[in-house]
Amino acid sequence: MKEKLNLSEIAFKLVLLLFFASFYLLAISFPEKSKSFPQLIALFSLVMIVISLMMDFTRKGTETAEITDVDDTELKVLDEKARKAKKKRFYKAWGIILVAAAAGFLGGFLFTAFFFFLGFALIFGKRENLPKNIFVAVGMTVIIYFSFQWIMDVPLLHGILW
Amino acid sequence: MNTSDVIIQSIAFVLQWQNLAALVAGTLYGIIIGVLPGLGPSAGMALALPLILKWHPATALIFMGSLYKCSNYGGSITSILVNTPGDASNAATILDGYPMCERGKGGVALAISATSAMVGGSIGMICLVFSAPLLARFALKFGPAEYFLTAILALSVIAAVVKGATLKGIIAAGLGLMLSTVGYDVVAGHLRYTFGWMPIEDGVPPIQTVIGLFAVTQALLLAESAGSISRIGKLVGGFWEGVITYFRHPYAVMRSAMIGLIIGILPAVGQTSAGLLAWAEAKRESKHPETFGKGEPEGVIAAETATNACMPGDLVCTIALGIPGSVGSAVFLGVMIIFGVIPGPMVFKEKADIIYSLFIALILTSFVLFLVGMTIARHLAVVTLLPNEIIVAVILVISLLGSFALRYLMADVMISLLFGVLGYVMLKRGYTPIPLLLGLVLGEMVERNYHMALIISRGHYSIFYASPICKILILLTFLSLAGPYLGPTWKKIKGGGKMLTKG
Numbered sequence: 001m002k003e004k005l006n007l008s009e010i011a012f013k014l015v016l017l018l019f020f021a022s023f024y025l026l027a028i029s030f031p032e033k034s035k036s037f038p039q040l041i042a043l044f045s046l047v048m049i050v051i052s053l054m055m056d057f058t059r060k061g062t063e064t065a066e067i068t069d070v071d072d073t074e075l076k077v078l079d080e081k082a083r084k085a086k087k088k089r090f091y092k093a094w095g096i097i098l099v100a101a102a103a104g105f106l107g108g109f110l111f112t113a114f115f116f117f118l119g120f121a122l123i124f125g126k127r128e129n130l131p132k133n134i135f136v137a138v139g140m141t142v143i144i145y146f147s148f149q150w151i152m153d154v155p156l157l158h159g160i161l162w
Numbered sequence: 163m164n165t166s167d168v169i170i171q172s173i174a175f176v177l178q179w180q181n182l183a184a185l186v187a188g189t190l191y192g193i194i195i196g197v198l199p200g201l202g203p204s205a206g207m208a209l210a211l212p213l214i215l216k217w218h219p220a221t222a223l224i225f226m227g228s229l230y231k232c233s234n235y236g237g238s239i240t241s242i243l244v245n246t247p248g249d250a251s252n253a254a255t256i257l258d259g260y261p262m263c264e265r266g267k268g269g270v271a272l273a274i275s276a277t278s279a280m281v282g283g284s285i286g287m288i289c290l291v292f293s294a295p296l297l298a299r300f301a302l303k304f305g306p307a308e309y310f311l312t313a314i315l316a317l318s319v320i321a322a323v324v325k326g327a328t329l330k331g332i333i334a335a336g337l338g339l340m341l342s343t344v345g346y347d348v349v350a351g352h353l354r355y356t357f358g359w360m361p362i363e364d365g366v367p368p369i370q371t372v373i374g375l376f377a378v379t380q381a382l383l384l385a386e387s388a389g390s391i392s393r394i395g396k397l398v399g400g401f402w403e404g405v406i407t408y409f410r411h412p413y414a415v416m417r418s419a420m421i422g423l424i425i426g427i428l429p430a431v432g433q434t435s436a437g438l439l440a441w442a443e444a445k446r447e448s449k450h451p452e453t454f455g456k457g458e459p460e461g462v463i464a465a466e467t468a469t470n471a472c473m474p475g476d477l478v479c480t481i482a483l484g485i486p487g488s489v490g491s492a493v494f495l496g497v498m499i500i501f502g503v504i505p506g507p508m509v510f511k512e513k514a515d516i517i518y519s520l521f522i523a524l525i526l527t528s529f530v531l532f533l534v535g536m537t538i539a540r541h542l543a544v545v546t547l548l549p550n551e552i553i554v555a556v557i558l559v560i561s562l563l564g565s566f567a568l569r570y571l572m573a574d575v576m577i578s579l580l581f582g583v584l585g586y587v588m589l590k591r592g593y594t595p596i597p598l599l600l601g602l603v604l605g606e607m608v609e610r611n612y613h614m615a616l617i618i619s620r621g622h623y624s625i626f627y628a629s630p631i632c633k634i635l636i637l638l639t640f641l642s643l644a645g646p647y648l649g650p651t652w653k654k655i656k657g658g659g660k661m662l663t664k665g
Contacts, residue, residue: 023355034347034350038354045332048332097558100558109566120554121551124385124550125551
């Protein structure tokens with residue numbers, strides 16, 4: 001019996017295929033000495049990805065399909081719940097990262113640091129620890145400011161706005 | 163004056179209080195620099211340079227040498243505790259160091275790392291004190307074709323062994339090599355694949371990439387789950403367990419030290435390759451290779467011993483030939499020149515007192531490092547018990563700050579975040595980012611030597627298999643790539659044979 005195709009795996013390989021193919025094509029306009037190495041690497045990688053894709057389509061497996069007698073509905077539900085919780089936390093983390101990065105671009109890296117500490121404390125921390133977490137976030141930001149801006153002269157307050 | 167007299171004089175010089183103080187200060191400063199992702203030995207030396215300009219040249223070089231050596235240990239601390247190498251050279255340590263932490267054995271892994279720094283570093287230094295001039299002459303036999311093939315061998319070994327998915331490893335290495343072609347090309351100076359974006363004109367910055375691939379990716383993985391790094395919620399095993407474990411693997415120690423030494427004397431191949439090659443070799447030789455990558459102490463022993471033994475070889479190349487093996491040794495070379503110690507084969511005669519003082523100080527540093535490691539390992543391991551939400555924010559701030567502080571560009575933070583996404587997707591799809599990193603780090607050297615070899619041979623590709631060294635390197639590359647496929651086939655044939663005999 002054929003094993004189920006992992007679509008996200010295939011999609012990732014197709015993205016890589018596109019990446020190497022476009023790098024190969026872009027190199028055509030480079031001078032002779034500049035293009036030979038990247039084209040060689042791109043070509044080699046393209047061949048490897050094609051082989052890998054072919055292996056994905058032809059791979060055979062039976063183990064997953066054979067164990068059908070065991071009732072694992074409960075396990076599947078738990079698995080699905082855990083997976084959903086993980087996904088939710090992942091998206092929340094990315095939300096914090098994007099907001100913090102945007103704040104950094106506007107006001108300087110110190111804002112990035114502050115939003116990271118505050119964001120993770122507020123969104124992932126326990127509700128009863130909220131005042132303590134906010135205090136820690138502010139404290140950590142102040143420590144970062146003094147150790148890097150004052151002592152090491154890193155411009156932490158240098159953004160688009162000022 | 164013969165070599166033994168110089169060595170005795172140098173020992174007396176190093177034991178003077180101001181030199182010992184410089185050594186201890188360099189050790190502590192190096193560990194702190196190493197712990198901060200992004201601030202590798204090169205940044206550390208650059209920051210310290212204004213403070214030591216008026217020092218005696220030998221004392222200044224002892225300080226810088228200790229700093230350079232110990233920053234590697236600092237980097238291994240973060241590799242083990244939070245899966246984030248302080249520098250590219252610590253990439254191999256995370257393979258087994260971090261899984262050991264997840265099992266609550268962070269203290270043991272740190273002890274192995276400290277012992278490796280002492281033993282690996284000492285073996286490397288002692289060998290090199292006596293054989294440095296000879297080794298420098300051997301390294302001169304390597305031409306561009308040999309360097310090209312050495313880098314390809316390093317890439318193929320890593321691609322073949324890491325996580326057992328050879329094809330995925332090769333693709334990841336190809337991605338790293340491809341990204342290394344971004345920016346001004348090393349031969350013609352043509353600008354490639356920058357799309358008008360200035361921050362990558364000098365190439366995809368490796369430190370920001372390391373931060374993205376490891377620190378940001380790790381932060382994202384930790385953010386996904388509640389709890390702490392140590393999955394069992396407590397620390398198991400102490401410092402001495404790590405030390406004992408280390409000495410229970412004498413063969414792995416010697417083999418990894420030799421790999422480190424040999425890689426070290428090859429200019430521009432570097433500690434990253436040494437650690438990864440030694441880890442791959444340890445896995446290949448092991449009776450239980452399936453435990454590698456899952457918290458196998460021998461994996462940490464191999465990676466750390468090789469990395470620490472590589473550094474002296476790297477230094478010898480820098481001192482004897484003036485060819486640095488890494489960014490850190492390139493800065494060290496600059497420091498030497500500033501203090502009037504001009505690298506080259508004659509330096510062993512003209513400045514023998516300074517060079518041997520440096521070598522002896524570095525042996526001593528290994529022991530100081532062990533003592534420091536012994537004091538702090540248990541305390542540092544507590545980090546693995548902290549809640550993930552605290553660790554994630556701290557990892558992101560410290561690592562991205564390291565990325566930002568290199569050039570004061572928010573664009574570097576963006577580069578790290580982009581590589582963080584890439585690292586996350588790669589890990590989820592079963593690709594390890596380590597071959598990518600190695601490809602990126604070695605890419606420039608591979609391309610430069612590829613073109614240089616072709617220029618020397620006037621375009622004939624035969625130069626890549628002409629010399630005996632080339633032939634050996636090609637054979638090793640083939641074996642490393644075919645190994646994962648040939649091994650099971652050979653076992654099947656053997657098994658079939660046995661069954662036939664039984665039948």
